[in-house]
């Protein structure tokens with residue numbers, strides 16, 4: 113067997129052994145990430161019934177399904193990704209676009225009927241190359257891009273939840289986000305749920321100061 117076969121076999125064995133993947137399959141969620149949003153929702157109630165939620169980096173759709181359950185039939189859950197999203201429902205919409213595409217915020221707003229969203233979450237991740245410094249910086253860049261999009265689509269008093277990797281620069285991001293939201297926390301999910309040990313979510317409740325992205329860019333130099 114060649115090296116690729118061994119790697120694929122190990123990957124399949126790891127998937128079969130992962131209790132979160134088994135539970136997601138049993139409960140009808142397209143991915144184990146569903147339980148990360150459930151964990152954060154239990155702690156901070158970032159999503160309420162009737163909300164409009166936008167998720168950036170939503171494929172295959174585990175978190176999106178949870179968001180659609182939380183907002184209920186009076187709300188809307190919009191998933192944005194370059195890959196196909198495997199989660200459908202009356203209150204779910206998809207947008208297939210690269211979030212770095214300059215037209216992404218406009219396309220999201222068009223889908224929302226130009227009224228903005230109550231909650232913006234991002235679980236977007238670059239393809240990890242295994243070099244920590246590069247992976248972490250690319251993840252940080254996604255955080256900045258998500259804040260640029262939030263500046264255009266998030267309503268006043270809205271909430272965010274953005275995936276990042278622990279790094280020294282995150283202290284400066286914390287400072288900016290703390291100054292823009294009524295309540296701000298860095299949240300880690302249970303270790304068994306994380307694929308990347310330094311994964312954290314930046315959770316902001318009640319945005320009262322905007323725009324955020326220019327402040328972040330200045331703080332990060």
Ligand SMILES: C[S@@+](CC[C@H](N)C(=O)[O-])C[C@H]1O[C@@H](n2cnc3c(N)ncnc32)[C@H](O)[C@@H]1O
Nearest residue numbers: 143145169172173174175194210211235236237
């Ligand atoms: C960890 S997965 C998201 C899992 C998802 N939250 C769920 O619950 O199933 C990360 C996603 O980010 C997406 N992504 C990464 N960079 C992106 C970009 N520039 N634009 C759009 N999507 C992106 C990837 O395509 C991938 O589907």
